[in-house]
Amino acid sequence: MARRKLVYEGKAKILYEGTEPGTLVQYFKDDATAFNAQKKEIIDGKGVLNNRLSEFFMMGLARIGVPTHFIRRLNMREQLIRQVEIIPLEVIVRNFAAGTMAKRLGMEEGTPLPRPIVEFSYKDDSLGDPLVPEEYIIAFGWASQQDLDDIIALALRVNDFMAGVMHGVGIKLIDFKIEVGRVWDNDFMRLIVADEISPDSCRLWDIESGRKLDKDVFRQDLGDLADAYTEVAKRLGVLPSNATHMPKPTLIN
Incomplete structure (x- = not known):
């Protein structure tokens, strides 16, 4: 299989050249960083959760007429996006x-x-x-x-x-x-x-407890980051309600 051309690697994602003109493949990493990458950790499953959650929000925005770069999800960690400036x-x-x-x-x-x-x-x-x-x-x-x-x-x-x-x-x-x-x-x-x-x-x-369900969990050492993201995904229906966090969570297709 041909090696993909790397376009850019950031703290949480990698961009590869897409298979279609004017597109990129966006890969979601498991890396968690805070304070301009002074704090770093690998959180198993984070990239999978962010891929699916970002897909959920981008598709929701498209339905109400807000244009986004999202084209389609390719697999558990990757999505095809439009190349933009x-x-x-x-x-x-x-x-x-x-x-x-x-x-x-x-x-x-x-x-x-x-x-x-x-x-x-x-x-x-x-x-x-x-x-x-x-x-x-x-x-x-x-x-x-x-x-x-x-x-x-x-x-x-x-x-x-x-x-x-x-x-x-x-x-x-x-x-x-x-x-x-x-x-x-x-x-x-x-x-x-x-x-x-x-x-x-x-x-x-x-809303009720004030519990944080975002990257502040990692920044402030408030618990397991993947568990917090899993909770968000469950509430939104991206994960089944009885799911528990696993290194490679099973998500709804």
């Missing part, structure tokens, strides 16, 4: 104060915000992904004002969908981050949701 920004949507926002503003974690707040950080691990204002983004040519308006509208649509889905299974969507990419259809450029949407990129708290 990634805008070098993390787009963060916050519904409650948590993480760096709570620290910056001296707010108690879990404080409801008056409205969803969209922030941007510059994608550069060596700099710690610093927050950047819109003026920087426009001045350095990362995106135009129209792009930013469209990105914010896109992010808020994702937020509405995600918050509703999570609330329906007893989970509070504290915040999340997405990446956005450019694609061209002839001379027409569109912005679409890229990368992934999973517990790696969201803060998810149980």
